Structures are given as structure tokens and as C-alpha cells.
Amino acid sequence: MPTSSASPSEGTEAMNTLRDVGEFGLIRRVTADRVQPGTTLLGPGDDAAVVEARDGRVVACTDVLVEGVHFRLDWSAPDDVGRKAAAANLADVAAMGAVPTALLVGLACPRDTPVETLEGIASGLWAEASSAGAGVVGGDVAAGPAIVLSVTALGSLEGRPPVTRAGAKPGDVVALCGRIGWAAAGLDVLHRGFRSPVAVVGAHRVPEPPYAAGPQAARAGATSMIDVSDGLLADLGHLAAASGVTVDVSTSALVVPPRLVEVASALGVDPLEWLLTGGEDHALAATFPPGAVPEGWTVIGGVTEGDAAVLVDGAPHEGAAGWDHFAG
Incomplete structure (x- = not known):
């Protein structure tokens, strides 16, 4: 992409690329003067890091972001890319009911990538991790x-059992915490060649996962939980399959924000589809016994006996349930 290489007309400073500074020069730049949390016992600079695991268990997950597939540098600033890469993994940790503790980052990129671009990505990673x-x-x-980011996140269960996808029971309610539909709306806007509304496009560039809601749900007795990364129906489908239950989503409980209504009207699409099938907002969906739903969560459906399936208002949803990397 144009933003992945420096133009000769940009001057000597712009030719400060990865080829110029080298691997270790880049590492020194992106790690200098960074503040680590108390759980980091030994940070960057040795053969491996040492991260505290007080109860002897570590939650771990990995996600890969590929330039041209998950992000475009003509749509997002490098800082946005870093934040998005971190958020995708930190949200998975939260979805287990755990508290994020650390990130490990693998980066591949062309040798002529400007150091400024890589420093921006690193700043975004550090900022989101710190948040x-x-x-x-x-x-x-x-x-x-091309630029490829492989991020591994670690987390602490703080003595609690993990909240998996497999614990939903008939009679549970399904609840949601965090926004959905916004990132999908932003992606549609960008695909149409626009850069506004800023709030909608910004939601695609940088998600806002409710990290604290994962441990909150675990403490409240959530029976199952999942990060909504590929679409609400698609991810509830994973939960239903793991638990062996039917999940029924009530559209009357899904409030379409006025801003999304306006954007959908301008684009000629149904905004409810963004909420049902749009991914990359990284909200959390969980099941709870009735009466156990904590503050900040919204009940959007229920769990019943039956084949592993997701229904919408009691009927199968027509069309795709969400994003599939290998479909088509």
C-alpha cells in the first residue's frame, strides 16, 4: 500500500525505514521508557519475559491481523492498527472472565516500511494494553x-474458574455488554469511499471492548461467555454449539442507535443487520441464570433445550450470520 513505503520526495528523514534502523534499533525505539504493570516481572530485552501468575494458571490467546485483510493504512492511522490488534486479543481474555496481564507481539513487514509507521503501531499496542x-x-x-501482526495475550483468572462457551443451560438468559454494529457500519461507509461520520468510521478503526465486564460477569455467575468478533449471531452460534443448546435472540431488545439509523438510511441498508451480523466491535455476550445479570449488561434473549442453533425472534436467520475468513 502507498503508506507502507516512503517516497523519495519526502526527504532524508522520511527514508528512516526498518532497513535503516534494523531489528534491534526498532525494538529499542518501541520499548524505551515504557511503563509496565506490576504483573510484569521481567519485560522486553531478554530471551523471554516473566509475567506473574498468582494462582498458577494463565489464560492465553492469539490473533493475527494482516494488512489488506484486517486493516488498511489508507483507512486507519498506525496507532489505530496497534490499538485494534491489541483489543482483538484482550477482549478474548476478558471473555474467559480473566483480567489481561500481558501482550506478546510478532511483527512481519517490508524492509522499506517507515519507522514512523511501526512506532505508531507500537504506540497503539502499548496504549490499548495499558487501558x-x-x-x-x-x-x-x-x-x-506486507505488515502482519500476530498478538498473543495473557490473562489472570484471579482464582476463579474460567467462563467457557460450553456452560449455557436451558432457562438461562442471554445478555450483552458493549456496542455492536458500529464497526460494520464504519466498514460499509469506508467501502463506499467516505470518511465520515467520524464516530462510525472510528468504531471500525478502533474497537472499544468492555474489558472489565468479563471478570464482572464471572463474579456474577455467568454460565458461558464469548467475545463478539465475527458477528453476534455467528458467535452465539459457537456458544450454542459448545453448550448443546438453542439460543433465541429478541430483536426488540436490540436498540439501533440513531446514528446508525441515519447512516443506514443514507446507504440504503437495514441497520439491524449490522447489529446481528457485524463483527469487530468486540462486545461480550454471556448467559446468566435469571436474576444474576450484572449492571451494565442488557438481556437480549434466552436459552432453551434443543439442537445447537441460534434463532432470531423464534425463527432461523436468513443469510450469513457473520464473518467467515474462508467463505467464498
């Missing part, structure tokens, strides 16, 4: 044909 109480404790850098 969740975690640190960036290590990683690796390699040359590649």
Missing part, C-alpha cells in the same frame, strides 16, 4: 511482503 491494565512484554520482528 486494560496489561503490558507489552516481548515479541519478534521479521521481514515480510
